[in-house]
Amino acid sequence: MAATTDQGAHVKRVVLAGLIIAMSSAAFWAQDLSVPNRADSLKFAAIGDNGTGEQPEYDIGRQMDVWHRRFPFDMVIMLGDNIYGNQRPADFVQKFEKPFKPLLDAGVKFYASLGNHDNRANDAYLPFNMGGQRYYTFARNNARFFALDTNFLDPAQLNWTEHALKETTEPWKIAYFHHPLYSDGGRHGSEVDLRVRLEPLFTKYGVNVVYSGHDHIYERLKPQKGITYFVSGAGGELRQGDLRRSSLTAAGFDQDRSFMLNEIAGDDLFFQVVSRTGQTVDAGVVHREAEP
Amino acid sequence: MRRAWTCTADHYLVLPLGAAIAIVWANTYSASYFHVAQACAFAVNGVGMAFVLAYLMQEVIEAALPGGSLYSWRRTAVPIVAALGGTIGAIGAYLACIGAGDEDILVQGWPVVCAVDVVVSLAVARAIFRRGAAAHFLLVVAIVSDIVGLAVISNRALGLRGHPAAALLIVIAIGLAALLRRADRRSVWPYLLGPGVMSWFGCFWAGVHPALALMPVVPFLPHSARDLTNATNAQRVRHDQASHFESLFEWPVQVVVALFGFTNGGVLIRGFGTGTWAVLIASLAGRPLAMVTVIAAAIIAGLELPRAITWKDVVVIALATSPGLTFGVLFATAVFPDGPLLMETKMGAIASVAGVAVALAAARLLRVGRFVEVGDQSERALRRRPV
Numbered sequence: 001m002a003a004t005t006d007q008g009a010h011v012k013r014v015v016l017a018g019l020i021i022a023m024s025s026a027a028f029w030a031q032d033l034s035v036p037n038r039a040d041s042l043k044f045a046a047i048g049d050n051g052t053g054e055q056p057e058y059d060i061g062r063q064m065d066v067w068h069r070r071f072p073f074d075m076v077i078m079l080g081d082n083i084y085g086n087q088r089p090a091d092f093v094q095k096f097e098k099p100f101k102p103l104l105d106a107g108v109k110f111y112a113s114l115g116n117h118d119n120r121a122n123d124a125y126l127p128f129n130m131g132g133q134r135y136y137t138f139a140r141n142n143a144r145f146f147a148l149d150t151n152f153l154d155p156a157q158l159n160w161t162e163h164a165l166k167e168t169t170e171p172w173k174i175a176y177f178h179h180p181l182y183s184d185g186g187r188h189g190s191e192v193d194l195r196v197r198l199e200p201l202f203t204k205y206g207v208n209v210v211y212s213g214h215d216h217i218y219e220r221l222k223p224q225k226g227i228t229y230f231v232s233g234a235g236g237e238l239r240q241g242d243l244r245r246s247s248l249t250a251a252g253f254d255q256d257r258s259f260m261l262n263e264i265a266g267d268d269l270f271f272q273v274v275s276r277t278g279q280t281v282d283a284g285v286v287h288r289e290a291e292p
Numbered sequence: 293m294r295r296a297w298t299c300t301a302d303h304y305l306v307l308p309l310g311a312a313i314a315i316v317w318a319n320t321y322s323a324s325y326f327h328v329a330q331a332c333a334f335a336v337n338g339v340g341m342a343f344v345l346a347y348l349m350q351e352v353i354e355a356a357l358p359g360g361s362l363y364s365w366r367r368t369a370v371p372i373v374a375a376l377g378g379t380i381g382a383i384g385a386y387l388a389c390i391g392a393g394d395e396d397i398l399v400q401g402w403p404v405v406c407a408v409d410v411v412v413s414l415a416v417a418r419a420i421f422r423r424g425a426a427a428h429f430l431l432v433v434a435i436v437s438d439i440v441g442l443a444v445i446s447n448r449a450l451g452l453r454g455h456p457a458a459a460l461l462i463v464i465a466i467g468l469a470a471l472l473r474r475a476d477r478r479s480v481w482p483y484l485l486g487p488g489v490m491s492w493f494g495c496f497w498a499g500v501h502p503a504l505a506l507m508p509v510v511p512f513l514p515h516s517a518r519d520l521t522n523a524t525n526a527q528r529v530r531h532d533q534a535s536h537f538e539s540l541f542e543w544p545v546q547v548v549v550a551l552f553g554f555t556n557g558g559v560l561i562r563g564f565g566t567g568t569w570a571v572l573i574a575s576l577a578g579r580p581l582a583m584v585t586v587i588a589a590a591i592i593a594g595l596e597l598p599r600a601i602t603w604k605d606v607v608v609i610a611l612a613t614s615p616g617l618t619f620g621v622l623f624a625t626a627v628f629p630d631g632p633l634l635m636e637t638k639m640g641a642i643a644s645v646a647g648v649a650v651a652l653a654a655a656r657l658l659r660v661g662r663f664v665e666v667g668d669q670s671e672r673a674l675r676r677r678p679v
Contacts (some may be wrong), residue, residue, distance in 0.1 A: 085394045116565075116632065117394050151397050154629040179632055189562055192322035193630045196330055 034272040034283035037071050041265040042141040046176070048079030048213025049115065050235030053095035056257050057236035059276045061099035064259055065106075067274060071261055074108060076100075077145065079213035079232060080115025080178025082128065087119040096127065111138065113147040115178035115213060120151075137164050143172035143264050146207075150179040150194055158197060165205035172264055172288060175202065176211040182229045184249050185215025186242045202227055208288050209269060217243045217254040218273055220282055224248070228286045232273070234258050253281040304411040306546050307618055310553025311642065318558030329555045330630060336555045337625055338502040340548035342492060345442075346506035347545045348410055350537050352435050354515050370597060371429045373590045374583045375436035378613060379406050381582015382574040389570035398567045401637045403627055405574040406441030407619035408434040409645075416612040416651055420661035425600040430609045433583070438619050442507075445626040446500050454499025461494030462508055469512035478514050480537045487512075501626050513537050549618075556621045557642060563635035571620065571640025576647055580610035604658040611654050614647025616640075 037043075045064060050057050064076075083095050097104065104110075104127065112128035113135075114120065123130040130136060134149040135157050146164060149157065165173065180188070181195040191214075202210065203225045213233030221229040234257045243254040257276040262269060267290070273282040300306060317325040382405040390398045413434040417427035465487035472482050484506070492505035514536065587606055591597060597606070616623075620641025628634035656663045 087394075087396075116397060119396050150631060151633060152629060153631050187562070188632075189560075190322070191632060192318075192560070193326045193330070193635065194632075196323060196326040197630055 032280060032283075033070055034280060035071060035261055035263040035270040036265060037263065038265050041263050042143055043071060043073035043261070043263050044140075045073045045076045046079060046211050046230070046232050046260040046262060047076060047235035048178070048211075048231075049081040049216055049233040049237045050078070050099075051081060051083040051095040051117070052236040053084070053091065053099075054236065056238065056276060057095070058099045060235055060257050060259055061101070061103070063274060063276060063278055064100070065102035066278065067261060068103060068106065068108065071263075073261065075140065076103070076108060076110045077147070077176050077211060078110055078112040078128070079176055079211055079235075080113050080150075081117045081213060081233075081237070082112050082115065083119070083122065084117050084237075087122065092125060092127075111145065111147060113177050114149050114151060116151055135160065139170055141264065142170055143174055144168045144170040146173070146175045148175060148177040148198075150177040150191070153194060153197060158201070161198075162201050162205070165201060165207070168205070171267070172209075172269070173205065173207045174209050174211070175207050178212060179214050180212035180229065180231045180233075181210065182221045182224055182248060183212070183215045183231045184219055184221075184244045184246045184252070185217050185231065185233075185239070186244045187239055188215045199225065199227075209286055211260075215239070215242065217252065218258045218260075218281065219243060219252040220250045220271075220273075220284075221248050222250045226289070230260065230271070232258065232260050251282040251284075301542065301546055304415075304546075304549050304618075306550035307411070307553040308645075310550040310555075311557025312553075314554045314556075314558030315561075319561050322560065325558050326630075329558055332551065332555045333625070336548065336551045337622065338496075339492075341503035341552060341622065342505045343541055344545050344548050344552070345503055346510050347538065347541055349507055349510045350513060350515070353511060355431075357515060368432045370587060370590055370595050371432035372436050373595065374429075374587050374610075375408075375433040376440070377586025377589075378433065378579040378583035378610065379437050379440050381585070382406065382579040384582070385578025386570050386574035389573050390566065393566050395566045398570065398633060398636075401567055401571075401624065401627055401633065403441055403444040404571055404620050404624045404637045404641060405578070405616065406437060406444060407616035407623050407641065408437040408579075408613045409615045409617035409619050410434045410438060412615045412617055412645065412648060413613055416615075416648055420608060420612065420652065420655045420663075421605070422662060425598040426605045426609060426661065429598060429601060429605075430612055433609065433613050437613065441619060441623050442504060445623050446504055455497050456499075458494050458497030459500070462491050462498065462500075463494075465491035465494060466508045466512075469509045473512040480513055480540060483509055483513055503622065510537075552618065552622075556625060556638065559635055559639045559642060563632065564639050565632065565636040567633060567636030568640040568643065571616070571637055572643055572646075575614045575616050575620075575640070575644040576650065579613060580607075583610040583613065602660075604660045608651055608655045608658060608660045611647060612651035614644055614650065616644045617642060620644060 047060065050060065083091055085091065109129055110127060112130055114122065120134060122128060123134050124132050135147060137144060137146050146161065148161060179191040179194055181199060182190050207227055209228045211230045211232060213231065215231050216233045216237040216239040217231065218234055219231040236257065238257050239254065241254055243252045245252060253273065253275065258273050258281060261272045261274065267288040269286040269288070271284060271286070272280055275281050314325065314329065383402050386402050386405045387399065390396070413430055417430045421427040468490065469483055469487040472486070487509045488506050491508055492502055495502045495505040584606060621638050624634055624637040624641055628637060655661055
């Protein structure tokens, strides 16, 4: 008799657990995927200031893996401060390889840019795909990416950037680097001296979208001179409540860690910003105007 | 009016004025400030500053002539050792600060802390010690520290692709200047237009910071001995001759210094970071501590302090060499391109002017220099008071 009661309680527990899992899954799948997720589009994620090796970074890694199953991006652009603190081989495991193991195992490629906390020699770390260069360019589908090193924007790099932009034939030109040209982050804010150097090149050669980190928040700025700027520097670090909204702010989130999902389909770049808990905190589309 | 201008010129007050305008502008209409500042940067830092450094070097060379205030190497042995020790201490403190964090990229900014602002040090020396051995001591420390810094940054001119063969032009320029000197040319123009221009292009093409271009030529310019701490009327007359570099460039140098303060001083208030603290700690703590330690070691090893200098003076002198200011900013622009690292280190160099207040406070506390009299007077007054 006692055994029958135990068995009944066990069955109830299993059913309850099943219900909870089913409800959680349903809740997750019910979360809107705001990007169209087309078969032939270019899909990529963006993270910045992630390399802490602490629990929030692992949470972001897990969340990215979860979303990757629904939205199979094949690359991630890293916006700098990829490894904080010590930069020994064990740190690369603890602060990068472990948190993003599921993505790395799934063949997702990471393309890093260097932040102020990154060692310059990290450009030789193979999983960052920098090819031993602190600034470099690569193309995917109809987009060309420019990873710059804003720690050290010397004349040689500026010349290289202008030349590379000039030679670009892809319709989408996307630049990413650590220090934001526009930001309403309270701690750092806009790097105006860099803006004066880079913005004329970006406008002259038709850069469409710019991604940066450094301020540990998420912010989307209203297009400036035809360019959409994103600050996504809360991939591991967070400066809670640091966003000082201004007339330039289009959207922002400074309450938790976050990362970005992006999809380029034709002349549209769709984006969705996801928090550590899986909530969508911003989404939208950037339409590329045809070049004159 | 004349007196006000002399005071402004002697203390290079146009520099903080230019920097103050820049800071206000940079923090209100940032983009327009950086557009203007970056457009002026090469002309001011690469061309104008060549004249300022030449002007300062001319003063130092004349002070080292017989009859000048720095004449005789025996007088300068301890301060030279102190300068080298202080510089090593500042570099060590800077590297220790950077090493304690994780922004290794700032390591290459160590030349910034070699800087001691000669002008500010001179002003502090005059304010505390008036004339005398302590002022000379402080001046030698400042000059030697900057020579080390200039030597370090000489091959770090950003954006210049070095063609070592172009250094030959500098050698030819020195030879030409020597020939002009041998021919006893008393006007500075042949020196500037011939060897000066040649040396500038030599530096530029060789990848050497062009602000250093006139320094190899200056030793050959017409000279007359001087006292750096307090120019006498006789000296002023000699230096007012139309052929003299100082009289020709007195005004232009002030304009360049103001523009230098304006072009490089515009830091964003929130642009501070690890580099700022590292430069500040190195300047305010690393350099003075190391300097006092090295002087103590030098005395133990057998060298002697100049007769009129006490240990209290040494402490104040060490603190008075903290401000890197102009030279710190110049060195920073040589090692970092425009961007956050330059901003951080420039802010540290500018903030190191706090060393002036620290030195004055220490002088007052230790009753050194002019404050000896204050102390003595109040003591005398106390004694006179009826019990």
